[in-house]
Amino acid sequence: MKTPFRLAATAAALALAGAGAAQAQEVTLKFHHIWNTQAMAAVNVIAPWCDKIAAESAGKMKCQVLPAMSGGGTPPQLVDRVKDGVDDVIITLPGYTAGRFPAMEVFELPFMTNSAEVGARAAWDYLQKNALKEFPGTKILATWVHDEGYVHTRDKPVKTLADFKGLKMRAPTRQTNKLLAALGASPVGMPLPALPDAVSKGTIDGFLLPWEVMPSLKLHEMVKYHTETDPSRPALYSAVFVFAMNQAKYDGLSPELKKVIDNNSGAAYSQSIGKLWDNSQTAGRKAATEHGNVFYRLPLAEMDNWVKASAGLYDDWTADMDKRGLNGKQLLQDARDLLVKYKK
Incomplete structure (x- = not known):
């Protein structure tokens, strides 16, 4: 029969083991996208983002990048693949699925903008106010429009x-x-x-x-x-892009890893991507x-x-x-x- 002391010691050991497991959480994000490896977005957006989340998580979170639809399916299916958890992270154009994301189409009307950076800032704010409900089960990390x-x-x-x-x-x-x-x-x-x-x-x-x-x-x-x-x-x-993550995948991250994602997404990050498109x-x-x-x-x-x-x-x-x-x-x-x- 275990003594109270031994029971307490066992409980403490289990608690420490649990804390260690949480602290040591390692996550690989399946990142699926439409471009080949030489494309500007692959070189200047996707690779740097993956490098940053790896560095800022001390190697606990990394990407498995699947370029040029090499993970299967078609570009219009990416929005459902990330929503359903088939992919963890994607970048795609909502407009590939005609009429599916009607509110975000406003930036695809003719003669709206001639700056991707300005368009990105506007699109992020507009998304928060008017269009998040179009992306159930999905956490939008960034949105922007391309250059002219x-x-x-x-x-x-x-x-x-x-x-x-x-x-x-x-x-x-x-x-x-x-x-x-x-x-x-x-x-x-x-x-x-x-x-x-x-x-x-x-x-x-x-x-x-x-x-x-x-x-x-x-x-x-x-x-x-x-x-x-x-x-x-x-x-x-122009056309609208979304950088999106499966919501359940994000929700399952430790607070530490969520902070890494949060630090590499949002309004300022969207603006920086738009600027990259302008400069390209x-x-x-x-x-x-x-x-x-x-x-x-x-x-x-x-x-x-x-x-x-x-x-x-x-x-x-x-x-x-x-x-x-x-x-x-x-x-x-x-x-x-x-x-x-x-x-x-």
Whole structure:
């Protein structure tokens, strides 16, 4: 029979063992994403984030990175994979699943912003107020928009609205596909990984894309013409990204490891990612310049024609939000007010 002293000693030993196990919690986060290992986001966002959480957790938390959808599934499935715990952490575009995240689509309407950093700050605040409920079971670590999106074509330049007629053009999201249709093109929706094959085979004549991602996919070698909008005006389009973690995975972390995640997420982190996207334009454009491609700056008068042609998309979006029980006009105004608030 154990004495009270021995029982107390046993209990103390078990308590110490439990405390030691908690202190020694080691976590590997399965980090699944859409880019190849050479892409700007893989090099400048994902790798540094994984290095930081490893360093700040003294090696107790690390990433198992699965680039270019190597963990299985398709880019539109990433939002469910992280929600369901198949993946622990992902970066993707909510817009890949058309209509699934309607409130966040507001930043994908045409001519909203021409700074990824400003867009990131606005998108984070807007998400907290209006769209967190769109991501159940998911902890959003950051959200942002990419730098200015432009028109890139294989065989002929796009200088006017009329030049879009007959062109099969790729765009990433529902709103950018609607934009292409409004401008006169035939929109073809597809996620980023499918783009090089579609261009090289002639399945599409061109695409909308920012400069940032083009070199890693060698897309500047597959097209010849680039139509850019005037930097004094909001960009033709942008798209929203989310950096997301499975909520249950986060909830299961020790307080120490939660703090590491918290220190590497949020408003300031979103802003820093947006800044990275802005700073990536020069290198992306340089690759196309060195390849001998042809650039065209859209005159402001012609840009006004594009703005006018796509104006109905705002009414369509607000009406769609109203049908879903949301206040579309207020959501649009919130996004615009935030973009003005953070405008440089």
